[in-house]
Amino acid sequence: MQLAKTDTAHRQAEIGYVPARTWWGHGYATEATQALMGFGFDQLGLREVSAGCDPANVASARVLTKIGMRPAGYRHNHLQIRGQWRDRLLFAATSTG
Numbered sequence: 001m002q003l004a005k006t007d008t009a010h011r012q013a014e015i016g017y018v019p020a021r022t023w024w025g026h027g028y029a030t031e032a033t034q035a036l037m038g039f040g041f042d043q044l045g046l047r048e049v050s051a052g053c054d055p056a057n058v059a060s061a062r063v064l065t066k067i068g069m070r071p072a073g074y075r076h077n078h079l080q081i082r083g084q085w086r087d088r089l090l091f092a093a094t095s096t097g
């Protein structure tokens with residue numbers, strides 16, 4: 001799991017995660033992404049935290065929705081994964097501070 005700054009001037013960062021299969025279905029992805037997003041807002045002073053998932057990955061979209069992110073767009077053929085260009089469903093949350 002990572003939080004990477006994507007735009008320092010505009011205080012934006014992106015969360016990425018791929019938990020090991022053994023740990024799926026225990027709420028860990030939700031807990032970890034929520035903690036990382038809170039750290040970004042509270043400790044790093046970020047204004048926007050974003051994340052993305054494959055449109056077919058309903059569980060991942062659910063995780064991002066559960067932590068308070070909102071749909072932020074759809075990118076066609078955005079990432080090349082194992083030799084195939086894949087669409088990306090985008091989510092983002094903005095700091096209230």
Ligand SMILES: CC(C)(COP(=O)(O)OP(=O)(O)OC[C@H]1O[C@@H](n2cnc3c(N)ncnc32)[C@H](O)[C@@H]1OP(=O)(O)O)[C@@H](O)C(=O)NCCC(=O)NCCS
Nearest residue numbers: 017018019024025026027028029030052053058059060062
């Ligand atoms: C997607 C993934 C991150 C979820 O991790 P996780 O630790 O199992 O997630 P959580 O347990 O925190 O929550 C999963 C949520 O999705 C829901 N869910 C799981 N499978 C689902 C499905 N097929 N359809 C709808 N909802 C589903 C769960 O019910 C849960 O929601 P709930 O708490 O409202 O019941 C994990 O399955 C994964 O890593 N998958 C493959 C790799 C990947 O896609 N990584 C993310 C790249 S963006």
